[in-house]
Amino acid sequence: MPPRIGCLAVVGLLFGVSIASAEVVKPTAVVFEDMTVRTPLTGEPGDPAKGRVIFADRKLGNCLACHANADQAELFHGEVGPPLDGVADRYEPEMLRAIVVNPKEIFGDQTVMPAFYRIIEGQRIAEAYKGKTILSAEQVEDVVAYLSTLKE
Amino acid sequence: MRTIATGVAGLALAGAIAASAEPALEETLEIDGQEMITQAPAPEGHPFDTVISGWHYRTPETRALETDTFVNPAMLYVERGEEIWNTVEGTAGKSCASCHGDAAESMKGVGASMPKWNAKAGKPYNMDLQINDCRVEQMGAEPYAFDAADQKALVAFVKHQSLGMPVGLDLTEGEMRKWWEQGKEIYYTRFGQLDLSCASCHEQHNGRHIRADHLSQGQVNGFPTYRLKQADLVSVQNRFKGCVRDTRAVPFEPLGDEAMALETYVTWRGTGLSVETPAVRQ
Numbered sequence: 001m002p003p004r005i006g007c008l009a010v011v012g013l014l015f016g017v018s019i020a021s022a023e024v025v026k027p028t029a030v031v032f033e034d035m036t037v038r039t040p041l042t043g044e045p046g047d048p049a050k051g052r053v054i055f056a057d058r059k060l061g062n063c064l065a066c067h068a069n070a071d072q073a074e075l076f077h078g079e080v081g082p083p084l085d086g087v088a089d090r091y092e093p094e095m096l097r098a099i100v101v102n103p104k105e106i107f108g109d110q111t112v113m114p115a116f117y118r119i120i121e122g123q124r125i126a127e128a129y130k131g132k133t134i135l136s137a138e139q140v141e142d143v144v145a146y147l148s149t150l151k152e
Numbered sequence: 153m154r155t156i157a158t159g160v161a162g163l164a165l166a167g168a169i170a171a172s173a174e175p176a177l178e179e180t181l182e183i184d185g186q187e188m189i190t191q192a193p194a195p196e197g198h199p200f201d202t203v204i205s206g207w208h209y210r211t212p213e214t215r216a217l218e219t220d221t222f223v224n225p226a227m228l229y230v231e232r233g234e235e236i237w238n239t240v241e242g243t244a245g246k247s248c249a250s251c252h253g254d255a256a257e258s259m260k261g262v263g264a265s266m267p268k269w270n271a272k273a274g275k276p277y278n279m280d281l282q283i284n285d286c287r288v289e290q291m292g293a294e295p296y297a298f299d300a301a302d303q304k305a306l307v308a309f310v311k312h313q314s315l316g317m318p319v320g321l322d323l324t325e326g327e328m329r330k331w332w333e334q335g336k337e338i339y340y341t342r343f344g345q346l347d348l349s350c351a352s353c354h355e356q357h358n359g360r361h362i363r364a365d366h367l368s369q370g371q372v373n374g375f376p377t378y379r380l381k382q383a384d385l386v387s388v389q390n391r392f393k394g395c396v397r398d399t400r401a402v403p404f405e406p407l408g409d410e411a412m413a414l415e416t417y418v419t420w421r422g423t424g425l426s427v428e429t430p431a432v433r434q
Contacts, residue, residue: 058363065363076364080357112352120347124401129345 024137027119032105036094041101041117041137051146054139061135061143066113071150081113086152096147100140116140174359175208175368176215183428184221186316192424199355200369205425206377209359209368210434214380217432226308226378226430229385233309236302242293248306251290255313263311264319264427267416269326276331276416279307280387280407298406304385308376311429318424319373321416328416335417338410344399350418353395365434370395371422372415374431381434388415 023043030037040046054060056072064072066080087096099106102115116135135143181188190205207215221227237248237255252258267276270285277285283306284295296303323329339350353362354370361367375388389411393403404411 062363078362079360080353080362080367112348112356114346114348120345123341123347124343124396125345126397126400126402129400132345134345 027117027133030101030117032098032102035098035106036092037097037101038094040097040141042141044138044141046138046141046143046145048142048145048149050139051142051144054135054143055146060139061116063143069150084147084150086150088148088151091147093144093148097140097144100135100143100147116143175204175366176212177204177208179208179215181205181207181215181218181428183219183315188316188426188428189318189424190426190428192318195420195423198421198423203371203422203425204369205373205422205428205431206368206371206433207374207428207431209366210432214432214434218428224378224430224432225383226376226385226432229305229376229378230309230312230430232302233305233307233312236306237309242287242291244290244292246291248286251286255310259310259313261314261317263314263429264317265321267331267412267419268322269328271326274327275409276328276412278388278407278412278415279310280389281412283307283310299387299390301385304376304387307387308385308430311376311427314427315429316426318426319419319422321420321423323420331413331416332420334410335413335415335420338404338414339417342399343396344401346399348399350395350414369421370418371425372418373422373425374428374433376429377431377433379433385430388418 025039025041030041031039052072055063055069056075058065063069063084064075064077066078068077068079068083068085070083070085091099095106099113101117103111103113104115107113114134117133117137117140119131119133177191181190188205188207190207192203194200194203207218217223217225234255240247240250248255263279266282267278270277270281273281273285280296280298280303283303287293288295296306321328323332342349342352350370353367358367358369372388372391375391376385377391378384379386387406389404389406392411392414393406396403404414
């Protein structure tokens with residue numbers, strides 16, 4: 001992992017652009033096909049270890065608010081959504097990405113699972129969150145990488 | 153596309169949801185020996201068959217605190233409310249008692265039927281608005297600032313006079329229906345970056361845990377309630393504020409029109425439940 005980051009950083013330097021902004025797919029540009037998002041949101045593969053932290057962090061994914069997950073069983077979890085044990089056996093990474101980006105595309109408009117990479121307008125959104133996604137593109141990729149490790 | 157999607161979700165979900173924790177429905181609540189109605193048949197047009205007090209969703213330890221007014225920590229506030237009831241304030245030289253006498257008689261049942269239509273103001277009044285009205289118009293005193301400690305104590309004292317009586321609003325008065333409709337619309341509207349409505353949590357998922365919290369129907373029959381987490385009395389409209397803020401939305405202005413419409417509608421959703429004020433919650 002570290003060598004690859006090194007390489008990309010060098011490339012970034014050479015071309016004089018920030019890698020992050022050059023390769024990030026904007027929330028409005030995400031393409032859904034057959035309930036999947038095939039193109040990763042960033043140019044770099046997600047980091048499952050970071051994803052695991054984001055999954056539990058109340059200020060980030062807070063996925064545990066709604067989902068049980070035996071891998072983090074020591075923490076309080078909710079049961080609004082299904083347990084995510086073995087979720088990687090049920091879904092391809094491209095579909096997990098689609099679920100995290102905007103679950104309404106997969107489960108329909110009635111789902112209560114928030115879209116983590118979509119910008120919502122209006123609906124009284126508090127100033128601090130206006131025009132922002134819940135997770136960044138990189139964080140989504142980290143979470144997807146983590147979910148992809150949840151096999152039974 | 154949508155039908156396939158539901159199929160996939162349905163398959164993956166089977167079994168998971170059956171494991172939800174249920175509220176302790178077999179338990180009954182008596183306060184100092186007086187039986188409370190904590191489950192009641194829902195009024196016509198209600199999404200549920202049975203309305204259930206938030207009491208059933210709490211832990212045995214929290215539930216026990218409500219059964220005895222000597223151990224209920226909120227009774228201290230009720231006592232403070234009684235003191236205020238009898239205290240002269242304002243330019244008219246009057247106390248609540250000067251006009252309303254013994255609260256046990258004059259205020260019995262009043263808390264069970266609020267918000268109620270106030271023709272002069274042209275909107276529903278809850279206890280906070282009524283008390284401020286009496287303070288300004290009748291006593292020549294300052295209105296309470298929202299959530300002033302004395303306001304909460306006085307509201308709790310007056311509502312406590314209706315302990316055990318079933319909640320029931322008169323929606324035929326004035327424009328109560330219109331406000332009820334507006335409140336209903338708000339209840340089902342999704343707010344905030346998390347894109348959740350009151351119904352997302354309290355209707356679609358009540359009985360399940362959201363992180364460490366056991367989601368109830370979000371009933372208001374126990375307000376002001378004592379929250380152990382905050383070690384303080386919490387008003388209905390403060391609770392609304394907290395729930396809306398949790399969706400990362402701007403809360404409704406307390407006691408403003410939207411919040412009053414919401415209180416009217418949510419109170420109706422608890423029709424038939426006993427007033428439990430002051431209830432104890434986590």
